[in-house]
Amino acid sequence: MGYIAHIRESDGAIQTVQTHLEEVSKLSERFGGKIGVKHLAGLAGLLHDLGKNSEAFKDYIQEAVANPNHPPQRGSVDHSTAGGKLIYQQFHAGARSALEQLTAEWISMCILSHHGGLRDFISPDLSSPYLERVKQKEIPEFEHAVATFFQQQMGPAELESYFNQAVREAETIIKYRQQHKLKPITFSFIQKYIFSCLIDADRTNTRTFEENEEQAERSLDSAAFFRECYTALMETIVSFREGKDSEHLIHRLRSEMSDQCEQFASKPSGIYTLSIPTGGGKTLASLRYALKHAIEYGKDRIIYIVPYTTIIEQNAEQIRKILKNDLNIIEHHSNVIEEHEDGSGHEAYDLKKKKLKLAKDNWESPIIFTTMVQFLNVFYSRGTRNVRRLHNLANSVLIFDEVQSVPVKCISLFNEALNFLSSFGRSSIVLCTATQPALDYVDNKLKIPTNSEMVQDLKRVSESFKRVNIVDKTTTEGYNASEIKKFILTEMEKVDSLLVILNTKTAVRKLYEELNDKAERKQHSYKLFHLSTSMCPAHRKKVLENVKRQLETDGQRVICISTQLIEAGVDISFQCVIRSLAGLDSIAQAAGRCNRHGKDEIRNVYVIKSSDEELSKLKEIRIGAEKTARILEEFARRPEVFGNDLLSPEAMKKYFEYYYHDIEGELDYWIPNIRQNAFDLLDLNKDYSSGLQRKSGMNVRLVSKQSFATVEKYFQVIDQPTTSVLVPYNDEAKEIIADLNGELDSGQLTSLLRRAQQYVINLYTHELKQLDQAQNIDVLLHGNVYALKEVAYTDEMGLDLKGEGVWSPEII
Template identity: 45%
Template sequence: MFCAHINQNTLKEQSVKEHLYNVSKLSMEYGGKISLGVTGELIGLLHDMGKLTNKFDSYIHYSSLNPGDKSLRGSIDHSTAGAKYIYDNFYDAKDPYQRLAAQIISLSICSHHGGLIDCLELDGMDRFTDRMNKDKDFFFDEALSNFKSGCSEMNDINTLLSNSKKEIREVLLKINKIGQSAKFGQFAAGMLAKYLFSCVIDADRYDTYLFMEDREPEQNVDKSALWNELADVLETKLKNYPKLTRIDLLREEVSIACKNFGEKSPGVYQLSVPTGGGKTLSSLRYALEHAKKFSKDRIFYIIPYTTIIDQNAKDIKDILGREDIILEHHSNLVIDNQQEEYKLLTERWDSPIIFTTMIQFLDTLFSGGTQSVRRMHNLANSIIIFDEIQTIPIKCINMFNSAMNFLSNICNTTIILCTATQPLLATTEMPLKLSENPNIISNMQEKFQEFKRVDLIDKRIVGGYSVALLKDFVLDKMDQLESVLVILNTKKAAKEVFNELKKANTDLAVEKQYCIFHLSTNMCPSHRMKILQNMKKKLGHQRVICISTQLIEAGVNISFGCVIRSLAGLDSIAQAAGRCNRHGEKNCGDVYIVNIEGESVNKLADIKMGQEATARVLDEFKENPNNFDNDLLSPKALNSYYQYYFHDRRVEMNYTLPKPNNDKSMYDLLSSNKEAVLAFRNRNDYDPKLMLRQAFKTAGDYFQVIDQKTTSVMVPYERGKTLITLINGSCSLSEIKQYLKEAQQYSVNLFETDRRKLEEMGAIIKLKDAVIFALRDEFYKDDVGVTFEGVSIEFYNY
């Protein structure tokens, strides 16, 4: 028997044959969701063929007996053998579908430990063919002989490949029917390869985890029964919701429209509802009806900020009463490095209802390595609800649009774009293909007028407000109101204004003093939720001021007497307005736009360009308000804003690479890779013979949703202290997995510059072979969260 894995606790051995069959079965199930079951089965069956050698068998037994010796890790190539067998026997064919099937299968197998490799590198080097023609120092003949004698007949492989070719052909015909450019077709073929790669990665990691933990696979949930149960619970709860005010009745209209729309076939739709229109519950009502009718596997909520996950997930857990079937995935707490055992802990997105961030979602589709991509196949046959879709980074727009077209048309995924401010995604160079009659709310213009609860007031001044001047402006409003929310563009500005108002509070007469709160992404989710809950209790009963970054402005169900918003994109200002007079407590509330002296947003391109487009609309509104229906929050005003914003940034939408490759785009790397093809041609005097030419690894290495990479760090806030101690102690993989799930609530995403400074100060502890990071007690404070005591740093916002 050749050994694939050894359980260190029981010393039980899993044979390579058993592992191959388990993985092929799972990979077939995952691939089958988009009619690629045979292809998934074949990849799984061959992925670890290279382990069928005496050399690997000796290595696995030595490593089990000497767990502290990591010197041999990665020294034996076991991921090329199966790929090379397919390439040698099936790639050199005239049939283009067979060649494509063979390349996708070989690519998935040879990449399954480090991430998808480049087919063509930017300099024109053909890495795929080089890998397939690698010298046979990986005992290929021995592995192949043992596979033939112990695992599978070659006739079986021939039959599987023949059927795989038919599957690939059918999917490519579907891609062609989408009716977009040849470049999109190449992009979609790359997405197809990535989907199948996801299937084998997740199958491999999941089977290994089950064996190492001596566990049985979790039983599949009866989704049909679950959706019916949850829909009934929601309908019962909604019947008891108050329907007293004008806003209550309008929200009910939106909710009923969403329920009825759930009967429509899967597609790409828009839910355009003014802020405070009850999008979260209405979209859930839609999703449950749609999931029931069309037998969907999962419901995803993709949220722009982690704060909204905290509240929305809690609201839905409370309503549905089923915390066990709802996952909150804020960040990856396990660092993606070479520690194989910890890679088994990566979040899989296998829960029925999942709340996650736009960052995690886009990483799943586009980042490199093997950590995030394993989740991709679980997006198939699901419902994906994008809350506040306008927050998608400009540079990702064309890749996002094309990926949504792939998911919708190939993976039977229903896409819902939710916002009060719909961006013009169907009008870009690579447009999103909306379904026919895509608007869930048909009388949108009328609804915006009915929901009007605030006036937007331009209060910009020459030179901008200093911290002291802004403090005076806030206190002036507090003389007339009981609560004010101030939203600023950077954590640095928010912290300065908070400290100024905190100091000013002590000088006021007792009857004028206020409760002051500060919210920042330097605080962990549990901390922010506690502040929000405390603030909600005091609103309406005590005088309240809150200073926050933009994290509060979308999806947080809270209402202030007025809002002061630092100049930003009009879409952001519209979201901020949703925190004012949210429930129509008075006839109309005021939202003031201010500019801040010395505010540094030069490194925050989305905010800077948004400011410029908004300033243009504000100036035009002064000249002729009738052009905007006399309302800066009207659909006309927002449409004008997006036309300026998108037009000025249209060249950025393909994700331009950083220097020295800023003449190339990531969209091109993931589709035609034309610059690499040209470099290959110049090097060889002929075109590459590859079916897929993408530079997957290069694109994955470059990809970052936000311009500076972040690292998730556990923080010692309340229960977080205990979790850090538990994880650092002696515990099994399954226990760590449970602790990490809980630790999502006690983690903060730090930019690299901030993390490095904290490391230099000795503030960060590395747990479990440096795959999990934690913060020391003294670097986390109740009022500001993560703190850099005595260190001058540049704050960033996201």
């Protein structure tokens, strides 16, 4: 029978170690081949479970299956070190060249890390967790496991030959990096890419066996799919050109820019900018580019990445309707399940936890919508769930919608990740926004080529799109909720629809409560709506549908109070907008929700200060507001310097110069706990490297220096960590919550978790604790998923921390 890799739960069938290693290696090779690391990834796959060739693991797995409610102690058998140790002994120790050592380090690090995330080559205490595992740790039955491998899989000479092919790949990578002047952090991305290939191949093969599929699902013919999508998109675009408003200036400009995007698609893969003004139709224009480019250059997928504070389901739904395809377009808002790995590197053969790992969320669909948080997590977050997706970012078209929203501390990490995907990954990257953030202005620059802008004559286009005046009201002392209400009601004497955007959920809630007086609503005849991230995506979508319906109904008067989530990616238009002071890019985005289609004369966008906002913990918003205030002052004195327009490219460029100058020391992701930058720890890591050499007396032979695990430990896109919680918004959400309390196979779990993303909110630690203390949190799926009780969620406001909510009739 041979040694056991897995035992299927449903029928007790066995997958041997030999079969598992062969199949994972082939899949790893396929994933790695996309960027020229076929043998590096394939060898990691071939050796990752070498340690299962042992009597100890056979006993361990048989006991785990026989006693599912009381599995053996986690870590009682270490099977992930053996393969890494073999590579180290065969190809690193002794008089091997630095190139061979580097190759061995890349492969062996992936192998020994495949049950917990990449380890540190050098850690903050100036030790080497990597060397401790591959050089010093004693592995019972190690020689026996190796002998079994050589007997069943391949002999020593064949392994040497395979390794030499991996060495040649590493040599090519080094030369390419030098030729293209990429930074050493590129090697970190290569390492993570190989790791991604291994993790996804391992999980995919295990799931295929567990679900008793004869073979892995056939991959979709992306080229044929994209051709079908392009045809459907062009039918829609033609219908727009034949519509009743087709001769309006705005529509003509949208059509012109869309045509330019298609023409640009013939250019080779690279990093490009699409600076269509707000309301210029960039979603469909960028899709037109992406589909045409994907067809011409054989790209595997199109991925839209939008701000973590915005709504992604609207764009996804719009594109689904146009392309007439639900199955192959997915949204990935959050992981739903939080990953908890102890970092020991040992496999916990707990069947319940195993299903969570096998649930398929590896971004293999041809069109994906996700958030900036999820994108950055792929490269820098801890564990294995996120990095599993990395290889699917290669040979793709990546559309970054509202790219100015990259968190300041992540800018250097973001830039270098994109440089890697563009160079080694052969992906095309589009930075799509009306307010380009000058990512080539910072030290660790984004490698944007000359003539990278898709839209011609931007100045003329911007002037033609002018639909609003920015009115500075910040000279007045801060408005409280009552004063903003008076201002709103005064403006509502002139208009029928008004949007207020404030910086905090607390300020939004206060203003909503001020305006939500039945008598006053009747007197002034307005419908009132609220939007914030306290609502799950499905809830926000429903509210937006109601708002749009009211805006399109003659005689209806609408006031909407929202956090900044409405600023990006939401196709909606009000006659007046009031925006609390923030970054100039945010004000420009807010202005894009006013007179969006240019059907009215110039409308007003008022900038105010809100005294109800506490921004001490929202540093980026606070600094952005300060720099905008400076621009407002300069504009009042010399408007001609800014082209007599506060939203001109000149004003935006000056704003970002001020902004980046003020925070230039924070762009490399500073980690206060260890007084190091994450960027440095993944680049040359000079401090830890020299420290280790001094400590060890210069006796450490280690080419790689990265502190992967340390960066992953501290990395979080949002300063305050949040936890995903399911909410009982409607019948489908309640059904999902109920189903997650039952017994599920990995296929059912995959489907449920995908559906569940529409019903998730993210809670800060203090919010989760408060709800838990009030007994308003349920725990599902054996402790891996949180769900909110109905009393803690309302139709008006979403999350109700007091847990006193009563489900009111749907607002219309």
